[in-house]
Amino acid sequence: xxxxxxxxxxxxxxxxxxxxxxxxxxxxxxxxxxxxxxxxxxxxxxxxxxxxxxxxxxxxxxxxxxxxxxxxxxxxxxxxxxxxxxxxxxxxxxxxxxxxxxxxxxxxxxxxxxxx
Amino acid sequence: xxxxxxxxxxxxxxxxxxxxxxxxxxxxxxxxxxxxxxxxxxxxxxxxxxxxxxxxxxxxxxxxxxxxxxxxxxxxxxxxxxxxxxxxxxxxxxxxxxxxxxxxxxxxxxxxxxxxxxxxxxxxxxxxxxxxxxxxxxxxxxxxxxxxxxxxxxxxxxxxxxxxxxxxxxxxxxxxxxxxxxxxxxxxxxxxxxxxxxxxx
Numbered sequence: 001x002x003x004x005x006x007x008x009x010x011x012x013x014x015x016x017x018x019x020x021x022x023x024x025x026x027x028x029x030x031x032x033x034x035x036x037x038x039x040x041x042x043x044x045x046x047x048x049x050x051x052x053x054x055x056x057x058x059x060x061x062x063x064x065x066x067x068x069x070x071x072x073x074x075x076x077x078x079x080x081x082x083x084x085x086x087x088x089x090x091x092x093x094x095x096x097x098x099x100x101x102x103x104x105x106x107x108x109x110x111x112x113x114x115x116x
Numbered sequence: 117x118x119x120x121x122x123x124x125x126x127x128x129x130x131x132x133x134x135x136x137x138x139x140x141x142x143x144x145x146x147x148x149x150x151x152x153x154x155x156x157x158x159x160x161x162x163x164x165x166x167x168x169x170x171x172x173x174x175x176x177x178x179x180x181x182x183x184x185x186x187x188x189x190x191x192x193x194x195x196x197x198x199x200x201x202x203x204x205x206x207x208x209x210x211x212x213x214x215x216x217x218x219x220x221x222x223x224x225x226x227x228x229x230x231x232x233x234x235x236x237x238x239x240x241x242x243x244x245x246x247x248x249x250x251x252x253x254x255x256x257x258x259x260x261x262x263x264x265x266x267x268x269x270x271x272x273x274x275x276x277x278x279x280x281x282x283x284x285x286x287x288x289x290x291x292x293x294x295x296x297x298x299x300x301x302x303x304x305x306x307x308x309x310x311x312x313x314x315x316x317x
Contacts, residue, residue: 002152005305008312009277016278020153027166031156034174035148042181043141 130131144185147192151279155200158274161259162204172207172223176200194281196289208267261311263275265304269290271310272300 152173155189157286159169176199184195268290275286276297287294 004309008305008309011254011275012258015258016154016157018251019255020157023153023156026168027156027266028153031152031173034170034177035145035152038148038181039141039145040178041178042144042185043137049117088119093176105126 117145140185143189144181144192147196148180151193151196151198152177154279155196158197158278159200159204161274162270163207164263165270168207171205173198175203191288193279194285197275197279197281198291201275205267248263257312258308261308264311267306268296268300269304269307273304278299 120233147266155173155176156166156169159172160166163169176196177230180192184192186193262273265273271290272286275281275289276283281289283294283297286297290297290300
């Protein structure tokens with residue numbers, strides 16, 4: 001590239017930069033408004049996505065909780081000791097063998113209460 | 117693991133995503149603020165109308181923000197100017213159609229009457245009126261000469277000289293090869309040197 005070409009480029013660049021620096025306030029204001037509109041267009045999509053973020057979080061937590069509740073509880077430590085006593089007690093088995101007697105006895109007691 | 121922990125984890129991910137989005141928005145704002153004034157003048161030289169140029173620049177900014185905000189910021193400049201150049205070309209196509217319709221109805225649009233050079237001229241501080249006048253005339257002469265260039269040569273010259281894009285960035289902005297950029301640019305400089313002649317030697 002020749003010296004005259006470089007001189008032309010430099011002069012053109014200088015004049016162009018001066019014309020850019022000389023833009024009036026009204027034009028700069030319109031540029032600023034245009035830029036804000038562009039950012040709004042970009043940020044609008046982000047905001048719309050973020051509007052769903054809390055709902056998404058709650059839904060995810062609900063799914064996790066539901067899955068945890070569906071898992072069978074295998075913790076035998078929490079089993080009630082009274083239940084074990086009933087199952088293991090010898091007299092309880094006898095009670096089951098005489099279940100008809102106790103059912104009759106219960107009926108009799110009710111009749112007695114009715115009479116009394 | 118509880119439901120509360122799950123909500124906390126989701127909240128953390130959301131906050132990180134929002135922080136990244138805000139940072140990207142700040143980067144985009146800074147980029148557009150740096151490029152918007154030169155882009156306006158380049159578009160204005162292309163269409164000879166400041167209002168139309170402002171609309172074109174705003175459209176380009178919105179399209180960049182909507183479609184390419186997620187790209188590497190280093191790619192924004194050529195992408196932005198590609199969008200803007202496409203907008204300028206579309207504007208000329210619409211004008212050509214409009215002018216044909218106007219001719220059909222017996223009317224013509226004289227752009228020279230709509231473009232007030234004095235009103236659009238820069239008014240920088242610190243220079244005498246004579247200096248301003250000389251600069252205005254020189255810039256007007258340059259703009260006229262640039263407008264006379266073929267479209268591709270004009271684009272190559274403005275992107276390389278006015279915006280300062282390198283050959284690779286100009287090729288992306290123009291949608292052509294780097295070799296084509298060099299050819300268009302060389303021919304543009306040669307034509308301008310001939311047309312501007314004595315004022316620039």
